[in-house]
Amino acid sequence: MAHASTMKALVYKGPGQKAWESVPAPAIERPTDAIVRITKTTICGTDLHILKGDVPAVTSGRVLGHEGVGIVEQVGDAVGNFKAGDRVLISCITSCGKCEYCKQQMYSHCEDGGWILGHLIDGTQAEYVRIPHADNSLYHLPAGVDEEALVMLSDILPTGFEIGVLYGAVKPGDTVAIVGAGPIGIAALLTAQFYSPARLIMVDVDDSRLALAKTFGASETINSGKQDAAQAILGSTKDGVDVAIEAVGIPATFDLCQNIVRPGGHIANIGVHGKSVDFQIQKLWIQNITLTTGLVNTNTTPMLLKTVQAGTLQPQQLITHRFGFDQFLQAYEVFGNAAREQALKVIISNG
Ligand SMILES: [Zn+2]
Numbered sequence: 001m002a003h004a005s006t007m008k009a010l011v012y013k014g015p016g017q018k019a020w021e022s023v024p025a026p027a028i029e030r031p032t033d034a035i036v037r038i039t040k041t042t043i044c045g046t047d048l049h050i051l052k053g054d055v056p057a058v059t060s061g062r063v064l065g066h067e068g069v070g071i072v073e074q075v076g077d078a079v080g081n082f083k084a085g086d087r088v089l090i091s092c093i094t095s096c097g098k099c100e101y102c103k104q105q106m107y108s109h110c111e112d113g114g115w116i117l118g119h120l121i122d123g124t125q126a127e128y129v130r131i132p133h134a135d136n137s138l139y140h141l142p143a144g145v146d147e148e149a150l151v152m153l154s155d156i157l158p159t160g161f162e163i164g165v166l167y168g169a170v171k172p173g174d175t176v177a178i179v180g181a182g183p184i185g186i187a188a189l190l191t192a193q194f195y196s197p198a199r200l201i202m203v204d205v206d207d208s209r210l211a212l213a214k215t216f217g218a219s220e221t222i223n224s225g226k227q228d229a230a231q232a233i234l235g236s237t238k239d240g241v242d243v244a245i246e247a248v249g250i251p252a253t254f255d256l257c258q259n260i261v262r263p264g265g266h267i268a269n270i271g272v273h274g275k276s277v278d279f280q281i282q283k284l285w286i287q288n289i290t291l292t293t294g295l296v297n298t299n300t301t302p303m304l305l306k307t308v309q310a311g312t313l314q315p316q317q318l319i320t321h322r323f324g325f326d327q328f329l330q331a332y333e334v335f336g337n338a339a340r341e342q343a344l345k346v347i348i349s350n351g
């Protein structure tokens with residue numbers, strides 16, 4: 001199936017600049033590639049970091065985006081699992097399936113992949129995208145499931161689950177504090193409930209996000225802009241929380257996590273940190289805590305797909321705004337002013 005030689009895409013033009021413009025459409029470059037026509041995509045906090053110039057590996061001219069669902073347009077000769085016309089979920093992590101890291105399911109460190117979409121190669125905020133190692137980096141969409149819900153599985157659900165809930169080792173009966181009620185914090189909140197924790201305490205500075213968190217299963221919320229969150233949490237627990245999940249990425253929120261973790265507890269950092277934090281090793285060395293951090297592997301995506309198909313997980317709850325492809329810049333405007341717009345995740349649909 002042939003597609004047009006040009007397409008519209010959201011192009012990074014250097015720090016602070018972007019454009020929705022015509023660029024050459026991608027073509028198969030290696031036999032393991034697929035070309036996917038994007039039907040729905042979204043914008044990630046990481047895209048905003050890139051636009052600020054915080055991710056220097058992204059160069060001017062790069063098509064942004066690492067999340068989305070679409071329809072396979074064309075496949076290379078070596079692609080066996082997918083064919084033209086298949087509806088697919090695109091993983092934010094590309095993986096060859098063969099290297100040492102892939103063999104350990106540490107796809108984020110794939111020697112010929114990892115996070116490359118919208119970073120080192122052109123991404124999903126476009127009419128078409130080239131997906132390397134398609135057999136391992138795409139998933140068939142289950143029939144009868146809302147496509148918008150599945151866009152949440154490209155990045156934020158696996159990130160919140162793997163790096164927050166699994167690394168944090170959430171168990172039944174635990175008291176869990178999630179610091180940050182943005183999309184990733186909410187993803188951790190939704191997936192932590194797989195394990196029936198006793199208490200899920202959500203901390204943020206935005207009352208509307210905290211109110212939303214309540215509807216998604218938070219048992220308590222704390223506005224850390226209005227009260228001392230550490231004092232409130234320590235005052236309502238015996239000696240702190242079992243798991244503190246950091247989902248912001250600034251020194252103050254990391255500090256809060258290290259101040260509220262109980263002896264033997266876990267701090268699971270998901271936040272993308274732009275500067276160093278003050279790790280209180282002189283207090284914590286004796287507390288038998290575990291501190292984890294990392295980039296999502298997306299090895300749990302098949303499991304998460306089943307939970308969405310079964311309705312156990314309903315990630316469409318995260319979607320607050322919807323746009324068409326011709327409104328791409330407006331979608332960035334809204335997502336970039338998330339607090340003012342009360343935005344969590346936006347969906348941008350192609351046609
Ligand atoms: Zn992302």
Ligand SMILES: [Zn+2]
Pocket residue numbers: 095096097098099100101102109110111112113
């Ligand atoms: Zn690999």
